[in-house]
Amino acid sequence: MAKRTPSAQELHRRAVATYVAAGGEESVQRVITAVQGLTKKLDQWYARQLTDLDVSSGEWAVVTSLAKAGEALTPSQLAELTNVAPSSMTHRLDKLAERGLVERAADPDNRTRILVSLTEAGWGLFSQAIRDSDVVESDVLQDLGDDERAELARLLEVVIARLDDIDA
Amino acid sequence: MAKRTPSAQELHRRAVATYVAAGGEESVQRVITAVQGLTKKLDQWYARQLTDLDVSSGEWAVVTSLAKAGEALTPSQLAELTNVAPSSMTHRLDKLAERGLVERAADPDNRTRILVSLTEAGWGLFSQAIRDSDVVESDVLQDLGDDERAELARLLEVVIARLDDIDA
DNA sequence: TGCTAATATTTCGATATCGAATAGTTCGTG
DNA sequence: CACGAACTATTCGATATCGAAATATTAGCA
Numbered sequence: 524m525a526k527r528t529p530s531a532q533e534l535h536r537r538a539v540a541t542y543v544a545a546g547g548e549e550s551v552q553r554v555i556t557a558v559q560g561l562t563k564k565l566d567q568w569y570a571r572q573l574t575d576l577d578v579s580s581g582e583w584a585v586v587t588s589l590a591k592a593g594e595a596l597t598p599s600q601l602a603e604l605t606n607v608a609p610s611s612m613t614h615r616l617d618k619l620a621e622r623g624l625v626e627r628a629a630d631p632d633n634r635t636r637i638l639v640s641l642t643e644a645g646w647g648l649f650s651q652a653i654r655d656s657d658v659v660e661s662d663v664l665q666d667l668g669d670d671e672r673a674e675l676a677r678l679l680e681v682v683i684a685r686l687d688d689i690d691a
Numbered sequence: 692m693a694k695r696t697p698s699a700q701e702l703h704r705r706a707v708a709t710y711v712a713a714g715g716e717e718s719v720q721r722v723i724t725a726v727q728g729l730t731k732k733l734d735q736w737y738a739r740q741l742t743d744l745d746v747s748s749g750e751w752a753v754v755t756s757l758a759k760a761g762e763a764l765t766p767s768q769l770a771e772l773t774n775v776a777p778s779s780m781t782h783r784l785d786k787l788a789e790r791g792l793v794e795r796a797a798d799p800d801n802r803t804r805i806l807v808s809l810t811e812a813g814w815g816l817f818s819q820a821i822r823d824s825d826v827v828e829s830d831v832l833q834d835l836g837d838d839e840r841a842e843l844a845r846l847l848e849v850v851i852a853r854l855d856d857i858d859a
Numbered sequence: 860t861g862c863t864a865a866t867a868t869t870t871c872g873a874t875a876t877c878g879a880a881t882a883g884t885t886c887g888t889g
Numbered sequence: 890c891a892c893g894a895a896c897t898a899t900t901c902g903a904t905a906t907c908g909a910a911a912t913a914t915t916a917g918c919a
Contacts, residue, residue: 531854534759541759545821550840551828555733557847562730564854565723567774581875591702591709598898606735611876613899635884635897653713659857660719666853671846672718678835678843679725685834686699686732689827749905767867779906781869803867803914 535560561663568659576652581607582619583652586641589625590649595638597630624648703728729831736827744820749775750787751820754809757793758817763806765798792816 529537535556542552566580573583584605589596598616602609616639619625624645630636641649664672697705703724710720734748741751752773757764766784770777784807787793792813798804809817832840 532848532852535848535851537761538759541761542821542825545758545818547821547825548829550837550844551825551832553844554832554840554847555828557844557851558726558729559733560851561726561847561854563774565727568857570774579875590713591706593705593709599896606731606738608877609897610878610899610901614875633885633897637898650713653710653715657710657715657719660723661716662857663850663853664719664722666849667846669718671849672722674842675846676718676721676725678839678846679722679729680700680703681834681839682831683703683725683728684700685831686729689736689830747905765867766869776907777867778869778871778908782905801867801915805868 531560531564565660565663569656572652572655576648578648578652581605581615582624585612585615585619585639586624586645586649589639589641589645595628595640597636597638601639619645699728699732733828733831737824740820740823744816746816746820749773749783750792753780753783753787753807754792754813754817757807757809757813763796763808765804766807769807787813 538556538560539549539552542556543549569583570580573580578586584607585601588601588604592600596604598612599609601616602612605612607615616625616627620627622644623642625639626642628638628640630638667675706724706728707717707720710724711717737751738748741748746754752775753769756769756772760768764772766780767777769784770780773780775783784793784795788795790812791810793807794810796806796808798806835843
């Protein structure tokens with residue numbers, strides 16, 4: 524390798540500069556680029572954790588979607604939530620069901636639908652992974668005080684509140 | 692569909708509650724969940740734009756990586772930067788080269804390496820897509836004033852500066 | 860120099876994903 | 890009530906991705 528791997532900070536600065544040079548607005552690009560860079564790094568970390576648990580990131584997406592929904596979901600809903608084609612969900616659910624992490628049940632109200640829910644084992648996997656990743660995430664936010672974290676969360680939540688109005 | 696699709700805000704609240712119930716720390720989960728939710732929504736939007744340009748998200752990742760690097764990169768580096776196996780990069784580069792967006796050249800200093808760079812057309816695609824997406828991104832940050840954007844960027848950049856110290 | 864280990868890309872077989880087509884069910888409306 | 894449109898999950902063929910092995914080159918070291 525000719526040069527050392529640049530720091531995340533350096534990569535961020537360069538990325539923003541590149542986007543601004545290409546015609547982006549700086550105040551926008553600083554935020555968006557930072558958000559994406561952070562997610563990317565987190566994803567890399569999660570990938571390692573999930574490898575240890577022998578779960579693919581797509582399978583993990585299904586588990587978290589079910590956990591967050593708090594109720595059974597259909598394959599179509601899961602496909603939508605996890606950004607995947609409905610036809611791909613069939614096989615994913617086959618594998619997850621085979622491992623005993625989710626279960627399929629017929630919807631009593633609509634025979635074209637199938638309701639997928641987490642099993643006990645699925646919930647166990649979820650809780651374990653969340654507790655593990657919380658450790659890393661706390662490290663990531665280590666340099667921010669309680670008030671700064673709250674302010675960061677507040678600003679992000681303002682942005683999130685706007686999301687629905689956009690692609691409508 | 693039995694129930695209406697919940698708002699992004701509502702999804703965020705539920706997700707945080709779920710993670711906290713599973714053992715995560717609230718001040719951490721509010722931030723991390725918001726960052727991930729935002730990225731997910733942005734990714735959905737980019738996917739649509741890229742479909743219009745007939746570029747897959749993986750191919751786009753290659754183009755942006757090259758643009759941000761500002762210099763030619765090897766297939767291995769691109770695989771690392773885009774979170775993909777090196778063997779997958781071979782075919783991706785084949786397709787991109789076939790479309791005239793990137794070009795491969797032998798590294799004069801090391802015959803095992805290949806240097807990939809953006810062509811004129813590749814740069815054109817990049818600039819076009821950035822200008823397009825900047826429009827959406829500006830909308831997303833619409834509810835934040837200049838000072839709030841700067842504060843949000845600052846806080847995120849503090850977090851990013853810490854990333855390298857973690858998985859080391 | 861000569862030999863081994865490390866690096867970089869590609870090939871190959873297995874698996875995952877996609878988009879289109881299929882089959883079954885429900886909904887709306889005449 | 891009947892019929893067509895819309896919805897839901899699945900199957901199927903084509904393509905993308907993965908991990909391991911193969912190939913070629915470079916780097917380190919005695």
